[in-house]
Amino acid sequence: MQKLGMGQAVNQALREEMHRDPNVFIAGEGVGVSIHVNPMFPTTGLLEEFGPGRVKDTPVSEAAIAGLAVGAAEAGLRPVVEIMFNPFFTLASDMIVNHAAKLRYLSGGKSSFPLVVRIKSGAGFGAGCQHSHNLEAWAAHCPGLKVVMPSTSADAKGMLKSAIRDDNPVIFIEHMGLYFAPMPVPEEEYLTPLGKADIKRQGSDLTVVTWSGMLGPAMSAAQKLSQEGIEAEIVDLRTLTPLDKETILSSVKKTGRLIVMHEATRTGGFAGEIAAVVMEEGFSYLKAPLRRVTGPDIPVPASPPLERFYIPGEEDLIKAAKEIV
Amino acid sequence: MQKLGMGQAVNQALREEMHRDPNVFIAGEGVGVSIHVNPMFPTTGLLEEFGPGRVKDTPVSEAAIAGLAVGAAEAGLRPVVEIMFNPFFTLASDMIVNHAAKLRYLSGGKSSFPLVVRIKSGAGFGAGCQHSHNLEAWAAHCPGLKVVMPSTSADAKGMLKSAIRDDNPVIFIEHMGLYFAPMPVPEEEYLTPLGKADIKRQGSDLTVVTWSGMLGPAMSAAQKLSQEGIEAEIVDLRTLTPLDKETILSSVKKTGRLIVMHEATRTGGFAGEIAAVVMEEGFSYLKAPLRRVTGPDIPVPASPPLERFYIPGEEDLIKAAKEIV
Amino acid sequence: MEIPTQKKIEMLETMLLSRKFSDSLVELCKIQGKIPGMMILSTGQEAVGSGVCAALEPGDVIITNHRSHNHLLSKGADPKELMAEIFCKKTGCNKGKSGTLHLAVPEVNAPCTTTVVGGTLPIAVGRAFAQQYREESAITVCFFGDGAANEGSFHEALNLAALWQLPVIFLCENNLYAGAQRYEEHTRVIDLAKRAGAYGMPGVIVDGNDVQAVYAAARDARQRALEGGGPTLIECKTYRCRGHGETDPQHYQPRDEIKQWQEKCPIPRLSDELVSSRVISSEELKGMESRAEKIVEDAIRFAEESPYPEPHEALEDVYV
């Protein structure tokens, strides 16, 4: 099987969908000509393949980029626009939250907005909190949006293809740290459904719900825990909304213990939602307190020791697991 | 004691603080000359009292309004700016989230941003989801901000005064439904601390954590429940961040049961945070599953029967309480 | 270029219909509980929507804002469904989800109406981009107010549209007020049309109370756009004769200012011309007026007799 970084997987998905459907186009700052000439990046080579009519470099204008997607989607095109870094979601958020997510509802179901907003996210590249700020919880709090955050290259490819074919606005968040980690990706055409979590590791002692960049540390922590006789089940959420409650609940039913791990800051993070769902609908399964393994409630600092302190890791998960098993 | 709507209480707080400190000014769309000539509104009469130098009507430019606050606050002024309706927070969110909240941290503590952003919020006036969208959970997920959401006129006054004197950026969210409900407000000078929840009703059977427009229905539901022998303790959160965990936890310790009630949509709402805190730190207290009484996961519709369906009410809380007691 | 007589009559009809529609809403919304929410009218500004839409073909698209009734009626939206939606009824064009503020009528190519000030502009850019992408022979018109011209979205949208030479008309309805702030209180630029120059785009100033001038400007801009000449910013100078909404006491609008502008009402301006030049007779004018009245009466009856949506319908239409 081919091994691809997540950027390459995204690139393949875009390429396949653009070949399949002439209504698909991409737009964003440097999606065509880029300051990165790197095959690991998601849009490398697309301009050469599809031309400037379908690969649109834009001015530095996030609201216009998002509005472009809203208007073009209403017309039946399938825009895939890029927000360069997650904090700049703020600048596009009126168009995404008040328009892409709401105009269908306000129209009584008459208009629809089949668009994808790709967002690069994640700490770990020393740029600080104006580049690194995980805001998936914002999008997940907005009915009308779907929020996808894959953890593997294979899922990224299959889910981006599903997102492009979905008739609703989809926020597709890519962790940049995963661009450089080659992982197996099937060669043949496939779609990965939105809204289904994936159990990436079976275990009987505790459930770890995680997504995006945290799957890696969660998996390696699970391996270490296993050596000490603790078997963690790793639920890779993949889609935040619509939330796959069923998979979470049946895992917790089995293990009786829940840890949620995400890179975003703790307070108000999406771990809270998962905690609430389990506490509402799986209360009787629970044998131990919840643990959240998350970024601390601080902006992401630039200096390497500080940034490493920010990013939750394997050790934090191991510690949390031992506290409750 | 004087009886004031929340708008009047806010008005008094602004007036007192502007008299006390010449560095306080207010700005926003129509904070001076307004399309509402109504003594129940928060900024009525301030232009006449303090003049156009300190009561600044602005163009319809939310990013500039928020930036005005950021820059002026850094200089040591104490801006109180208004975002007319909560959904327009999106347009100001880059300035608030990436700048007001982060620049102090990025400066290593050298710069500071003593500003207040007042936001009018709440469903119930038939305007639909582009005017009514409760986004407190967004702000509460941003370290560097404080988020205040009072439920009574007295708290609004005392907390706004504290917010203005606080050296950090404070998001102060007012529920418009409360503007028209006269409530007692002390005449004398007082400050209500940020970060302290307030138990508005003592009870032994379950804890209801709520805030803003939902306190009213929660209190009346509690009264009805009491007639049926169920004593609800009503914790008025008042401040979302910093979160008063202590008050929540000691209440749940006493009652063993938790309901969180808010007007915002369910998924990703701040109820999740409270659930998670209790599940982490008060797990052993819990005798029953959590219930969340919230708006459903839909945008706020305009039509009265639909909008009423959206807004959580007394009956919903009573039903939830009976499910778990 | 001459304006065809048929167009003139059509414009008079849509202006009359819009005016009757608004006038009846003025009364209706005084009755407690009859119409929920805000009531934002464009009384006195009818030449803008009527003139612009007369210059469009059915395949052309409009994206409009909170002050949309005149635009939508002129584009051919069904008055009954509009009225029912304003009444928040189940039979409204948006099943009561929108109410008066976000009326979407994709059937007449008015698919997105937004009440976020400035929101129309980036969406219109996207809609026009689709037209260019598909090489359609159609354009998009984006309506917005003078207040909206100070939102960041205005800037980003006009810049992008000019850069890509998109087939879009940015139609600024400068009614001298944004909420309670008069024009001079929100910008120092004397004519908003001048802002076109900041993007390398033509800018045109039009007497917004002269429906024929509006029509001609829109027709020219449309033609340019279809020929690949890109977007145009048209500033229609007009006046908000009523308050921002119907609860606004207009205490900040000088009485004589209102009066002066009422005298410039676009409807008699056209009808007088048509009658005096014998294009129509006074009787025909009366006939047109009563037809408009009848349409509005029927619409109101339809709206009043229609049921509200069932509460649980609130759960529908969030996702496809």
Next chain:
Amino acid sequence: MEIPTQKKIEMLETMLLSRKFSDSLVELCKIQGKIPGMMILSTGQEAVGSGVCAALEPGDVIITNHRSHNHLLSKGADPKELMAEIFCKKTGCNKGKSGTLHLAVPEVNAPCTTTVVGGTLPIAVGRAFAQQYREESAITVCFFGDGAANEGSFHEALNLAALWQLPVIFLCENNLYAGAQRYEEHTRVIDLAKRAGAYGMPGVIVDGNDVQAVYAAARDARQRALEGGGPTLIECKTYRCRGHGETDPQHYQPRDEIKQWQEKCPIPRLSDELVSSRVISSEELKGMESRAEKIVEDAIRFAEESPYPEPHEALEDVYV
């Protein structure tokens, strides 16, 4: 008005210092692990920060962006603390929290640096508002790039500043590129200075590689602002001689374009004049160069020898 000799020498000094500073960073950031994060330099653009800051008094404020080193050094920031911060060390001006991208130096009235493109503009409006509110005899300079001029924040900020006649200079450093997009790919307007007209504000075009012209334009705009004449938009036409950041291969920048602009380097342009007009001797110039070199060497040594912050210090400085 003549430019005082002392100013010319000062500008030459800050340009030399900035250039040495950048040149050393070019090398340092090639060494794996030495400098974390991005490395964004303004090599060749030094005339802008040096010329502007020479026209300011210490009480004047600058708000700057991701390409800030030259602005901050010219405003008098301590090179050691800057360098240590770029190295992400505890002794840096921001304790390692900022790194190279958000260097804040309130001691020299450079209190906010933001790497959100366009972010400087509304903040500068607020800072200038405070100066007006307090009737200070001081102004604010807002630095931003040609790319930032297409953000909505540009529009809202310039409109508000003009409306309120705030004492601010909007200093657009047009280096012909925003990321990998050349100027023509992000707007159709030929000169960004023209956008001033959209707000009723004066706009000035300056040769951004002529430090004396930059100085003069900033001095005039500052004077106007102090006299209550409000804001000015100054467009300095210059060129980004290096990549957007140091990992950018510049594959999209024509080689001869780079070369042509390197020949317009602002430093010899001033030093040649000063030497040929005998204001300074070649020896004095050499002395200035080696002083700059020494300052940078000391700064690097200081940065290298400084410790990193302790991990738990990440928790500090969020709230007052």
